[in-house]
Amino acid sequence: MDVVTKTMKADGPLGLYRGMSAPLAGVTPIFAVNFWAYGLGKRIIAGQRGHGDPNKLSLVDIGFAGAFSALPTTAIMAPGERIKCIMQT
Numbered sequence: 001m002d003v004v005t006k007t008m009k010a011d012g013p014l015g016l017y018r019g020m021s022a023p024l025a026g027v028t029p030i031f032a033v034n035f036w037a038y039g040l041g042k043r044i045i046a047g048q049r050g051h052g053d054p055n056k057l058s059l060v061d062i063g064f065a066g067a068f069s070a071l072p073t074t075a076i077m078a079p080g081e082r083i084k085c086i087m088q089t
Helices: 002-011 013-017 021-049 059-088
Strands: none
Touching: 002 013, 021 059
16 A cells, blocks of 8 residues: 555556556557457367357367467567566566
8 A cells, every 4th residue: 555655646646557558558469369369260170170160169179279379379479578577587
């Protein structure tokens, strides 16, 4: 509570949100790629199953689509996380 009260006195309510623009700007493309890759994974698996309908997948198939979505998401996230870790140490 001490930090909150000092921040509110020094910077007002907006001071609680200082530094949030960069994470919010970074999260948007990450989630966009994640959802795109998940949909693509569902379509690929549905095509492999022969029925072509991504809405009729089993729980295991949906799990594979989720795992597939991690590949491009990690490719986007990893460089930024690496830089962040180096800067923190």
